[in-house]
Amino acid sequence: MRDSQPSTIYLSDYRAPDYLVDKTELTFDLDPQATLVKARLKIRRNPAVARAGESLPPLWLDGVDLELLSIAEDGELLPAQRYQEGSGGLSLNVEKPEFELEVQTRIAPESNTSLEGLYLSNGMYCTQCEAEGFRKITFYPDRPDVMSVFTTTIVAPASFPVLLSNGNKVDSGTTDDGRLRITWEDPFAKPSYLFALVAGDLQYVEDTFTTCSGRDVKLQLFTEARNIGKCAHAMTSLKHSMRWDEEVYGREYDLDIFMIVAVDHFNMGAMENKGLNIFNSACVLASPETATDAAFQRIESIVAHEYFHNWSGNRVTCRDWFQLSLKEGFTVFRDAEFSADMNSRAVKRIEDVTLLRTAQFAEDAGPMSHPVRPDSYMEISNFYTLTVYEKGAEVVRMIHTILGAEAFRRGSDLYFERHDGCAVTCEDFVVAMEDANGADLKQFRRWYSQAGTPVLKVTDTYDPKAARYTLTIQQHTPDTPGQNDKQPLHIPVTVGLLGENGAPLTLDESGVLEMVLHLTESTQNFHFDGIKERPLPSLLRGFSAPVKLHYGYSTEQLQFLMQHDTDPFNRWDACQRLALNTLYTLQYQYREDGAMQVPEGLIQGFATVLDNASLDPALVAKMLALPSAQEMAEHGESVDAAAIVAARDFAKASIAGALKSRFLSCYQQLDQRKPYQPSADDIAQRSLKNTCLAYLCVDGDRDGLALAKAQFERDENMTDVAAALGALVEYAPQGDAVEYLESFYQQWQQDTQVVETWFGLQSSSASFGTLERVNALMKHPAFELKNPNKVRAVIGGFAMRNFSQFHHEDGSGYQFLAEQVIALDKLNPQIASRLVTPLTRWKRYRAPEAGQIHAALQHINESGELSRDLYEVVSKSLS
Ligand code: TRP
Numbered sequence: 001m002r003d004s005q006p007s008t009i010y011l012s013d014y015r016a017p018d019y020l021v022d023k024t025e026l027t028f029d030l031d032p033q034a035t036l037v038k039a040r041l042k043i044r045r046n047p048a049v050a051r052a053g054e055s056l057p058p059l060w061l062d063g064v065d066l067e068l069l070s071i072a073e074d075g076e077l078l079p080a081q082r083y084q085e086g087s088g089g090l091s092l093n094v095e096k097p098e099f100e101l102e103v104q105t106r107i108a109p110e111s112n113t114s115l116e117g118l119y120l121s122n123g124m125y126c127t128q129c130e131a132e133g134f135r136k137i138t139f140y141p142d143r144p145d146v147m148s149v150f151t152t153t154i155v156a157p158a159s160f161p162v163l164l165s166n167g168n169k170v171d172s173g174t175t176d177d178g179r180l181r182i183t184w185e186d187p188f189a190k191p192s193y194l195f196a197l198v199a200g201d202l203q204y205v206e207d208t209f210t211t212c213s214g215r216d217v218k219l220q221l222f223t224e225a226r227n228i229g230k231c232a233h234a235m236t237s238l239k240h241s242m243r244w245d246e247e248v249y250g251r252e253y254d255l256d257i258f259m260i261v262a263v264d265h266f267n268m269g270a271m272e273n274k275g276l277n278i279f280n281s282a283c284v285l286a287s288p289e290t291a292t293d294a295a296f297q298r299i300e301s302i303v304a305h306e307y308f309h310n311w312s313g314n315r316v317t318c319r320d321w322f323q324l325s326l327k328e329g330f331t332v333f334r335d336a337e338f339s340a341d342m343n344s345r346a347v348k349r350i351e352d353v354t355l356l357r358t359a360q361f362a363e364d365a366g367p368m369s370h371p372v373r374p375d376s377y378m379e380i381s382n383f384y385t386l387t388v389y390e391k392g393a394e395v396v397r398m399i400h401t402i403l404g405a406e407a408f409r410r411g412s413d414l415y416f417e418r419h420d421g422c423a424v425t426c427e428d429f430v431v432a433m434e435d436a437n438g439a440d441l442k443q444f445r446r447w448y449s450q451a452g453t454p455v456l457k458v459t460d461t462y463d464p465k466a467a468r469y470t471l472t473i474q475q476h477t478p479d480t481p482g483q484n485d486k487q488p489l490h491i492p493v494t495v496g497l498l499g500e501n502g503a504p505l506t507l508d509e510s511g512v513l514e515m516v517l518h519l520t521e522s523t524q525n526f527h528f529d530g531i532k533e534r535p536l537p538s539l540l541r542g543f544s545a546p547v548k549l550h551y552g553y554s555t556e557q558l559q560f561l562m563q564h565d566t567d568p569f570n571r572w573d574a575c576q577r578l579a580l581n582t583l584y585t586l587q588y589q590y591r592e593d594g595a596m597q598v599p600e601g602l603i604q605g606f607a608t609v610l611d612n613a614s615l616d617p618a619l620v621a622k623m624l625a626l627p628s629a630q631e632m633a634e635h636g637e638s639v640d641a642a643a644i645v646a647a648r649d650f651a652k653a654s655i656a657g658a659l660k661s662r663f664l665s666c667y668q669q670l671d672q673r674k675p676y677q678p679s680a681d682d683i684a685q686r687s688l689k690n691t692c693l694a695y696l697c698v699d700g701d702r703d704g705l706a707l708a709k710a711q712f713e714r715d716e717n718m719t720d721v722a723a724a725l726g727a728l729v730e731y732a733p734q735g736d737a738v739e740y741l742e743s744f745y746q747q748w749q750q751d752t753q754v755v756e757t758w759f760g761l762q763s764s765s766a767s768f769g770t771l772e773r774v775n776a777l778m779k780h781p782a783f784e785l786k787n788p789n790k791v792r793a794v795i796g797g798f799a800m801r802n803f804s805q806f807h808h809e810d811g812s813g814y815q816f817l818a819e820q821v822i823a824l825d826k827l828n829p830q831i832a833s834r835l836v837t838p839l840t841r842w843k844r845y846r847a848p849e850a851g852q853i854h855a856a857l858q859h860i861n862e863s864g865e866l867s868r869d870l871y872e873v874v875s876k877s878l879s
């Protein structure tokens with residue numbers, strides 16, 4: 001609890017800034033405990049809000065954890081009565097409509113464990129300013145609608161040979177006392193959140209990209225020397241991204257240099273600072289020996305994401321933070337399409353939808369539920385959410401689906417042209433899409449303002465005499481905190497119809513096999529004429545809208561869709577539905593009398609999938625993966641954690657037993673030894689191979705474990721090694737598991753990213769990752785509470801990816817998480833606030849768990865003064 005409650009900020013209170021900053025000149029004299037920051041700002045009354053004859057309002061400058069040394073106006077030191085320092089900033093009495101302000105402050109990067117503002121990571125200086133971190137560097141109007149041209153001078157000891165900031169290097173030299181001095185100039189006006197500075201003893205790899213208009217851009221990737229061999233994949237990904245954005249969106253890069261820096265201490269994945277992207281090392285560094293396929297693909301998509309922000313975010317930025325999805329939703333959509341073009345489109349879609357269904361739907365149904373464009377917040381860092389990012393991307397995807405690819409491109413062209421250099425809103429984006437196409441998205445806009453996951457109920461009728469098939473679709477969006485009266489949304493539902501022999505039916509006279517139904521009312525009928533047999537509907541193809549869809553499919557119908565649907569996403573989805581139905585049946589049996597039996601349908605279905613040689617192996621792997629315990633928990637009410645775990649374990653063992661010979665022959669067929677390539681085909685083969693391996697090891701099967709051991713010892717690439725080690729840790733006798741883990745650690749202890757993998761494998765293992773072991777990992781010399789990646793690997797792995805141990809019936813998992821969150825909040829509020837998420841879902845659980853989780857939350861709440869970040873989440877979750 002705290003003395004004063006943090007205040008709530010409302011979108012409806014938005015006012016344009018009173019003053020603009022035309023120019024920002026920064027000078028940094030770097031020192032771990034006493035960095036001097038000089039900011040010279042050319043300030044001017046904002047003409048858009050000025051009135052003739054007015055008296056000038058005070059100027060507000062945000063500032064947090066700063067030591068103010070001096071403040072001068074047009075070269076004159078200001079007397080104390082001209083300004084008041086308050087909490088969170090400084091208010092200045094203004095006397096003229098245009099003036100130059102010079103502010104000197106002192107900061108201590110070494111003591112900054114929040115990882116926002118200027119901080120040190122492994123002895124290297126770096127910054128993170130989004131969303132409101134610039135105010136920890138100097139006093140400034142730290143809001144995205146204030147855009148300024150930045151010049152940055154860095155002075156540092158000679159032991160920091162690499163000194164970077166945004167834009168182009170315009171000057172360099174040495175100071176009288178032998179320190180290095182470099183000046184950077186960014187010609188593009190930008191908000192303070194895109195400012196970046198890096199200083200360190202770094203190495204780099206370099207490449208060139210020739211843009212569509214023939215300009216050469218220098219590409220540089222900076223890391224500590226030990227990681228210089230892990231840059232190639234990110235560099236390739238960057239070049240692919242640059243080409244793709246030219247080809248698909250007509251967007252050319254605008255500076256002569258583009259830099260990426262890898263840092264080990266980072267709160268998120270990466271940051272799109274203009275011309276100087278800063279990355280979490282785990283999201284940029286990779287080599288076949290040290291990184292898994294998943295890491296290679298994550299790097300490709302994050303490099304693309306940050307690069308794409310140069311247009312969707314930087315050239316056109318957000319007016320205020322309520323508009324965050326303007327840049328994030330759009331950019332996630334862009335990077336998802338890029339990844340789909342580079343790899344298997346269906347598999348990428350399946351992965352994104354799985355994330356959405358497991359985590360975003362849960363967020364939408366929980367205490368922090370908010371619209372894609374939130375209308376209030378206490379702490380904006382809490383709104384870098386799955387809703388703003390992933391659901392926001394789905395909203396953009398729906399516009400793409402409703403308008404079609406060409407019209408969407410006309411809309412994005414108009415958007416970039418109209419708003420280049422401006423700070424705009426989600427509304428501006430929708431208007432550009434409408435104006436470019438004469439389209440009407442009036443009702444569609446509700447997707448931006450209405451929270452919650454819509455539920456669709458579909459029924460159908462067939463009239464053989466009239467040859468007419470009718471789909472009836474109902475929509476309903478449940479209440480969410482603060483929103484009780486949901487209006488119908490405009491929902492694009494992509495459908496196809498399958499005939500009795502499995503062939504697609506034509507849907508109208510034009511002969512199309514698939515169409516988009518525009519659901520706009522609470523209940524609506526859609527007729528298909530000329531349908532000569534009763535069809536089976538394939539609904540919501542490609543997951544055309546972020547909704548929950550119910551249709552009473554029988555087991556046979558799902559098996560039929562798994563085999564015949566032309567839409568690969570829906571084939572997978574049919575398989576998932578079948579698996580979920582099975583798991584619910586098992587859960588029920590477990591609770592009734594404990595005697596479980598897997599219905600035939602699922603095993604038959606899996607067998608057919610494994611036998612179908614024409615399917616993409618990556619798709620097969622996805623189909624064979626049971627829905628996670630987390631996903632099952634999010635689908636249910638009154639969740640019984642023990643029943644979920646029992647049902648999944650039983651289903652896994654039954655499938656493994658029934659299909660053992662198939663898994664084995666599939667494994668052997670795919671286990672070809674060839675040099676590692678992160679190509680879509682090879683990744684697909686490894687993913688199916690390792691899925692088979694995991695099934696072969698279930699319940700400690702001796703033959704399976706022998707295969708895993710051999711694969712582990714062959715040590716060909718990290719994908720295969722980590723998969724084998726994962727299976728061994730889960731299913732081998734624990735003494736053996738400890739041995740494998742130890743030898744792995746001996747081999748890789750120098751490699752930060754591999755050690756993170758090693759931590760994560762253990763903490764997330766259902767059988768191995770007990771609370772006792774997790775506590776031991778936290779005492780391991782390689783663990784660091786101040787490093788978010790380590791925290792995510794050990795504590796996050798346990799609380800978010802180890803369902804059975806975290807939900808241990810004695811409640812110890814919840815208490816443990818509460819203690820860690822309390823400790824972390826003192827170091828890094830953003831990480832504490834994210835890590836508490838599993839405790840916020842207490843209402844979904846059965847009585848004993850719900851009470852235990854609630855008590856853990858209560859304990860946090862009573863532990864002392866919480867950060868604003870943690871306070872917002874905890875207080876909203878308790879109420
Ligand atoms: N804009 C970044 C992205 O999505 C997000 C980000 C990086 C961020 N670091 C952050 C957000 C720190 C909040 C705090 O690419």
Ligand code: ZN
Pocket residue numbers: 305309327328331
């Ligand atoms: Zn982003």
